[in-house]
Amino acid sequence: MNRSPSAAQREAVREAARWYAQLSSGTVSAEDQASWQRWHDSDPLHRQAWQRMQAVSHSFAGLPGRIAASTLLGSGNSRRQVLYGLAMLLGGGVLGTLGWRSDTRRQWYADYRSGVGERRAVRLVDGSQMLLDTDSAVDVDFDMQQRRVLLHRGQVLITTARDDAARPFRVDTRHGSVLALGTRFTVSVDDHGSEVAVLEKAVEVSVQPIERLRLHAGQRVAFGPAGIGSLRSNDAAVAAWEQGSVIAVDTPLQTLLAQLARYRPGVLNCDPAVAQMKISGAFPITDTELALTALQSAFPLTVQRRTRYWVTVVARP
Structure with missing residues (x-):
């Protein structure tokens, strides 16, 4: 777009x-956090811009080398100056001027977006229902010949x-x-x-070169650069986010935290010593602080908070 x-x-x-x-500098006061919250809540544009900033660290890996070098290798740049310069580079029109159309730019101007921690329901013009999971972005292209949804980022639940x-x-x-065959997926x-x-x-999945596979209710499959993977059965975790939960069944702690991290701003990680601890349970995504409290109560773990936006789970002393 x-x-x-x-x-x-x-x-x-x-x-x-x-x-x-400022918030990434390591010198954040309670007054700073309160001021940021007031700014964030005061305008929808502020909330949208903040969501974009959260993608900066992920987007940097895809920057062309010369752009990255000019941003980060300036002499005397502090961490705060580097973050600010990179954020401004991604946020402005510089990338368009240089003729590089990033995924981040397309996602920013997508027809429908959901924020971090938000689930957004959309009724399409044909009556189909689309539910966007956290931090998702889609374009919709309906014409006389087709109904097409282009998923740039995240996850959607479609009821045609x-x-x-x-x-x-x-x-x-x-x-x-993914071609829908009168379905919910x-x-x-x-x-x-x-x-x-x-x-x-049912649905039919196709990738290039021509490779197709039909799936029926209760089945799922991954597809990517290597083609279409093996069919698997759905489990309790599939689409649990629709009901506001992440469900873990003997799931490594680091995998569970990566799932919960999608629903909150900032960094959520764990000590490598407990990364493979097996976790089972249902954890709310509408209140990730409650999820962390439940995790700490049910397992020999402690949640350490450097700030609201930097949380680490470690073994209980």
């Missing part, structure tokens, strides 16, 4: 970059409606395409690959 950010959006990105640098014109309904990711995408899980009826 080619829309340029408005002056208000640019200013919000500048302010978000300053706050991001009957179409009088019999147009096919597809969900596309960077890794392939989820599709997710990240940097490593995509996955589809069928809740009702």
Whole structure:
């Protein structure tokens, strides 16, 4: 999409970059956190800009070398200056001027987005239902021949409606395409690959070169650069996010924390010594602090908080 950010959006990105640098500097006071919260809550543009700043560290890996070098290798740059400069680079029109269209830029201007920790329900023009999971971005392209959803980031749950014109309904990711066959299903995408899980009826997955696989209710499969993986059965964790939970069944602690981290700002990690501890239970995604409290109560673990945005789980002393 080619829309340029408005002056208000640019200013919000500048302010978000300053706050991001401040909160990442390691010298954050309670007054700083309260001031940031007031700024964040005062304007929807502020909230959108802050969500974008959270993607900075992930987006940096994809920056062209010369851009990265000019941002980070300036002599005397402090950590705060580096973060601010990188945030501004991603936030402004510089990338477009240089002719590099990043995934981050496309996601920022997607038709529908959800924030970190948000689940967003959308009714499409044909009556189909789309539920966006946390930190997701999609474009929707309906015309006379097709109904198409392009999933840039995150996860969606689709419930298709009957179409009088019999147009096919597809969900596309960077890794392939999912054709709905009168169905209810989820599709997710990240940097490593995509996955589809069928809740009702069937879908057909296709990747290039031509490779196709039909799935029925209760089945899921991953697909990506290596093609389509092996069929697996759905488990209790599939689509649990629709009901507001992450479900773990003998799940390594580091895997569970990575899932919970998608629903909260900042860093959530664990000490390597407890990374492989097996965890079972249901943990709320609508209140990740409650989830961490439950984790600490049920297992020999302690939650350490350097700040609200830097949390580490360690073994209980």
